[in-house]
Amino acid sequence: MQCPSCGSSATKAGAAYCGECGFPVGQLRGEDTDALVGRTLSGGYRIVDHIASGSMGAVYRAEQANLGRAVAVKVMSNTLVADPQMVARFNNEARAASSLNHPNCVRVYDYGETPDGRPYIVMELLQGQELAALLAREHRPPVSRVLDITLQILSALDEAHGLGVVHRDLKPENVFVLPQRGGGDLVKVVDFGLAKLRTSVVNTVSSGLVFGTPEYMAPEQAMAKDTDHRTDLYSCGVMLFEMLAGRLPFEGETPRELLEKHVYEQPPRLSKIAGERASFGLDEIVDLALRKDPAERFQSAEAFADALREVVAYRTGERSTSDRRSWIRQSFRPCPNCSARVLVTAKFCGECGEALPRESLTTPLIIGEPAPQSVPVPAPGAARESVHARESQVARLSEHSAELLDKAISEALQSGDANMTIVLLEQIANNHLGKGEPVPAIIALKKGIEVARADLDRGDLDDPIGAVALLSAKLGDAYAASGELSDAHRAYKDALALTRSGPVRTKLWTCLSRVAREMGHETEAIDYLESAEREAKSADRRAAATPDRDRPAVRSRRRTGEAS
Numbered sequence: 001m002q003c004p005s006c007g008s009s010a011t012k013a014g015a016a017y018c019g020e021c022g023f024p025v026g027q028l029r030g031e032d033t034d035a036l037v038g039r040t041l042s043g044g045y046r047i048v049d050h051i052a053s054g055s056m057g058a059v060y061r062a063e064q065a066n067l068g069r070a071v072a073v074k075v076m077s078n079t080l081v082a083d084p085q086m087v088a089r090f091n092n093e094a095r096a097a098s099s100l101n102h103p104n105c106v107r108v109y110d111y112g113e114t115p116d117g118r119p120y121i122v123m124e125l126l127q128g129q130e131l132a133a134l135l136a137r138e139h140r141p142p143v144s145r146v147l148d149i150t151l152q153i154l155s156a157l158d159e160a161h162g163l164g165v166v167h168r169d170l171k172p173e174n175v176f177v178l179p180q181r182g183g184g185d186l187v188k189v190v191d192f193g194l195a196k197l198r199t200s201v202v203n204t205v206s207s208g209l210v211f212g213t214p215e216y217m218a219p220e221q222a223m224a225k226d227t228d229h230r231t232d233l234y235s236c237g238v239m240l241f242e243m244l245a246g247r248l249p250f251e252g253e254t255p256r257e258l259l260e261k262h263v264y265e266q267p268p269r270l271s272k273i274a275g276e277r278a279s280f281g282l283d284e285i286v287d288l289a290l291r292k293d294p295a296e297r298f299q300s301a302e303a304f305a306d307a308l309r310e311v312v313a314y315r316t317g318e319r320s321t322s323d324r325r326s327w328i329r330q331s332f333r334p335c336p337n338c339s340a341r342v343l344v345t346a347k348f349c350g351e352c353g354e355a356l357p358r359e360s361l362t363t364p365l366i367i368g369e370p371a372p373q374s375v376p377v378p379a380p381g382a383a384r385e386s387v388h389a390r391e392s393q394v395a396r397l398s399e400h401s402a403e404l405l406d407k408a409i410s411e412a413l414q415s416g417d418a419n420m421t422i423v424l425l426e427q428i429a430n431n432h433l434g435k436g437e438p439v440p441a442i443i444a445l446k447k448g449i450e451v452a453r454a455d456l457d458r459g460d461l462d463d464p465i466g467a468v469a470l471l472s473a474k475l476g477d478a479y480a481a482s483g484e485l486s487d488a489h490r491a492y493k494d495a496l497a498l499t500r501s502g503p504v505r506t507k508l509w510t511c512l513s514r515v516a517r518e519m520g521h522e523t524e525a526i527d528y529l530e531s532a533e534r535e536a537k538s539a540d541r542r543a544a545a546t547p548d549r550d551r552p553a554v555r556s557r558r559r560t561g562e563a564s
Helices: 084-099 129-140 142-162 227-245 257-262 283-289 301-315 382-396 397-411 418-434 439-454 464-482 484-498 503-518 521-543 553-564
Strands: 043-055 057-064 069-076 108-114 121-122 175-179 185-189 333-336 340-341
Touching: 043 069, 043 108, 043 340, 069 084, 084 121, 129 175, 129 227, 142 175, 142 227, 142 301, 227 283, 227 397, 283 301, 283 397, 397 418, 397 439, 418 439, 418 464, 439 464, 464 484, 464 503, 503 521
Parallel strands: none
Antiparallel strands: 043 057, 057 069, 069 121, 108 121, 175 185, 333 340
């Protein structure tokens, strides 16, 4: 049984007193929970039956006579009524919950006292299950369900925190999951017994006492320091870790051991325990939520939710249209000058200062930026010569060269990171294209496309669809350089289908026009060229229609770049 005073659940069964704080828990077991069944409380609430008992009292199913609706009535324990501190906590729950009007917060309808002087709260009756029961049965729910549940919890917290209410005892037992007729879950956050209201002067805890549940307690709470809304975000991070990993980040034999781990030990990385469920930046999000210092965590429930929404957008294939920080995992690439590991988004090497290549997968394709440079498409009349050149290259691709190519591709595939694998394969292709060797470039690019397509479900790449688009465009260049015009046409078409708008599409239409003309399809070549012109004009109109006030960040970056 959980102690209502200190929250400890480690007391042995049948013990008369809590082993942590000495509270007389044995007296709680002797209460007759059926004493109120059949009675009617002030306000016309007829108690129908007993539902459950908790640390603060018992919960009953009741009927509100004048409205004919079913409600839940939480009645404080007889044993706790004599403790002013416990009564204050119970009253605090009623005050905190009644101030919230949100679909993910349990609704409080009324408050009163039983004939024998015990306070009670009348709440909406929840037809569902505790999140704790769901996790006990499913252990690790589907990631999509985990994200949905967590987002609803954060929505409730955002409402509470906005009204100055901090829960301070967030855990799976205080989260109800209700099935919806149309499918999906409706989440309700309940039990604000430890809630702290910023606008109230009620101080229900004595200085130095620890209140909460050790498994989900934030470090500052474990040390009896001041708590705020970020304490709830830590607890939510613990629950998110538990739902994804199938276990708590910290485990211990006693509450004291658990509290010490929350304060002093670093939590394990989600990627080390459940790597297959840590993609799309979830590893980083959980790590940030579990930071020891509140100043290093998410600073609001909204910021936490925004990060998870971006994960959902990438998991479902939607693109993020905001300028918020991306939580998709960053990766590294080797500097071409000193081989130091640098972020794929870096423009210069941090070790040697070398300017890093920009025409690469390491730079996202952004509307308004120059299109990547590519190997020129052969001029008309050069097809037959290119075919002979390719046949000659294949003949010259000795067994030694093939072994070197296989070794390079194998090393790229064994990098352990999809971003790095793609970057290495692209570099292999660029090196061979630069030497006029399109055949090995084609092999490397096709392998890169396979890796990018396979990553659509795993989520290791920052932008797998963009990666396939760019690699397909380069594959078209390589096929064109080798004289395989039909394959080049198909590769350019694939890239075009995955590219939304901007100068990149203009470039692809132009490449298709040149290939069609080389193949002798003059009418098709003209159509492609007209499409390129329309695309370019459309991009110009979009740029002209965007007011300057909508582009302050762009102007600022340009000025910064010029100044630097």
